[in-house]
Amino acid sequence: xxKLRKLLSIFLTFFKIGAFTFGSGWSVLAQxxxxxxxxxxxxxxxxxxxxxxxxxxxxxxxxTNISMLMGMELAGxxxxxxxxxxxxxxxxxxxxxxxxxxxxxxxxYWFSAAMKGVSAAVIAIVASTALSLGREAFREKLAxxxxxxxxxxxxxxxISNILMIAAGVVIALVWIGVEKAGEKK
Amino acid sequence: MILxxxxxxxxxxxxxxxxxxxxxxxxxxxMQAHGxxxxxxxxxxxxxxxMTPGSLGVNCATFAGTQTAGILGGIFAVAGxxxxxxxxxxxxxxxxARFRKSSAVTHILRIIKPICIAMILNVIIxxxxxxxxxxxxxxxxxxxxxxxxxxxxxxxxxGIPTVIFTGAALGxxxxxxx
Numbered sequence: 001x002x003k004l005r006k007l008l009s010i011f012l013t014f015f016k017i018g019a020f021t022f023g024s025g026w027s028v029l030a031q032x033x034x035x036x037x038x039x040x041x042x043x044x045x046x047x048x049x050x051x052x053x054x055x056x057x058x059x060x061x062x063x064t065n066i067s068m069l070m071g072m073e074l075a076g077x078x079x080x081x082x083x084x085x086x087x088x089x090x091x092x093x094x095x096x097x098x099x100x101x102x103x104x105x106x107x108x109y110w111f112s113a114a115m116k117g118v119s120a121a122v123i124a125i126v127a128s129t130a131l132s133l134g135r136e137a138f139r140e141k142l143a144x145x146x147x148x149x150x151x152x153x154x155x156x157x158x159i160s161n162i163l164m165i166a167a168g169v170v171i172a173l174v175w176i177g178v179e180k181a182g183e184k185k
Numbered sequence: 186m187i188l189x190x191x192x193x194x195x196x197x198x199x200x201x202x203x204x205x206x207x208x209x210x211x212x213x214x215x216m217q218a219h220g221x222x223x224x225x226x227x228x229x230x231x232x233x234x235x236m237t238p239g240s241l242g243v244n245c246a247t248f249a250g251t252q253t254a255g256i257l258g259g260i261f262a263v264a265g266x267x268x269x270x271x272x273x274x275x276x277x278x279x280x281x282a283r284f285r286k287s288s289a290v291t292h293i294l295r296i297i298k299p300i301c302i303a304m305i306l307n308v309i310i311x312x313x314x315x316x317x318x319x320x321x322x323x324x325x326x327x328x329x330x331x332x333x334x335x336x337x338x339x340x341x342x343x344g345i346p347t348v349i350f351t352g353a354a355l356g357x358x359x360x361x362x363x
Contacts, residue, residue: 018239025205028240055274056203057294058269058273059199059200059202059203059273060200060266060267060268060269060273060274061199061202061242061243061266061267061269061270062203062205065274068270068274068278069277069278072278073278077278080270080274080278081271084267084271088263091244092243092247092259092260094237094238095237095247096247096256096259098233099248099252099259102248103252106229110357110361113356113357113359113360114354114356115232115353116316116327116359117326117352117356117357117358117359117360118353119225119228119312120316120326120327120330120352120355120356121232121330121331121334121348121352121353122349122352123228123312124332124334124335124338125235125338125345125349126209126231126308126312127309128335129206129305130302130305130309133298137298137299137302143299146299146300147302148303151303154304155307160214161201161211162201164300164304165202165297165300168293168296168297169296172289172292172293172295173293175292175296
């Protein structure tokens with residue numbers, strides 16, 4: 001019973017934050033930090049930092065990975081699931097509504113004029129993100145080389161993105177294996 | 186069956202992406218392969234996702250799933266995109282201490298991150314071709330709006346919602362009135 005109440009509290013807290021936080025995962029993270037560290041003190045600052053590092057390195061959506069780990073920290077695997085479902089549900093409800101609305105007005109003259117402008121702005125937003133990511137990653141020469149190869153492969157061979165990521169993981173694992181073998185000698 | 190296809194498609198996207206904008210190239214590829222969404226739908230969706238609560242991945246899954254197969258389609262697509270959290274992250278959470286010491290993840294990310302950037306650059310080319318050079322012509326309005334948005338973001342450090350609203354206003358002016 002106590003456990004059930006705890007799970008419900010996690011679900012509701014994440015649901016509330018999921019429903020009212022706009023923008024990227026980072027603004028959600030700021031809300032979670034305020035709720036569980038500043039207000040309730042249920043998770044320590046160090047633990048959250050560790051959770052963030054891990055959440056960013058696991059594939060998938062960063063903020064749902066972080067929510068999973070926070071929920072697990074609070075109440076085990078069931079807590080993790082309650083947190084992820086709570087955080088995701090508002091977005092699913094809102095976007096389902098938006099999707100029906102979008103189909104309804106997408107051919108409207110004024111709406112499609114506005115959206116043409118928005119599309120142009122979105123390209124700038126994506127480009128700006130790529131620039132910020134590149135600035136951070138390209139301090140390493142290796143990163144520039146890998147990025148150039150992947151860019152040219154994508155541009156000229158039509159190799160699928162999923163295959164490229166999978167190849168990257170395999171290369172990394174081989175590299176680790178070679179390093180380990182080197183250490184043993 | 187379409188529901189299973191949606192689930193598998195978004196599970197693939199989930200397991201091969203590392204957050205935020207790096208999902209866009211993967212989503213575009215899967216959507217076009219199945220004919221579920223056009224590049225134009227995707228740019229609209231990125232704007233919608235930035236203006237509504239929820240992450241890009243969940244919002245894209247809901248949008249694509251709902252458009253393809255109704256509310257049930259949305260639920261299956263979202264379940265797919267959440268699979269990494271429910272499996273990998275759960276496992277990592279259980280073995281938390283051991284995972285932190287492993288250098289494997291650092292190595293993998295050192296290689297994956299530049300690949301993600303390359304994928305994003307390629308998607309910018311795809312989206313740019315559709316938006317700036319529709320058909321055979323050149324859309325100077327789109328180029329100008331995009332340049333203005335870029336300056337607003339990089340030079341004036343304005344927020345994404347502000348930039349999207351400005352884009353919409355300029356779109357109304359350029360394509361609606363002029």
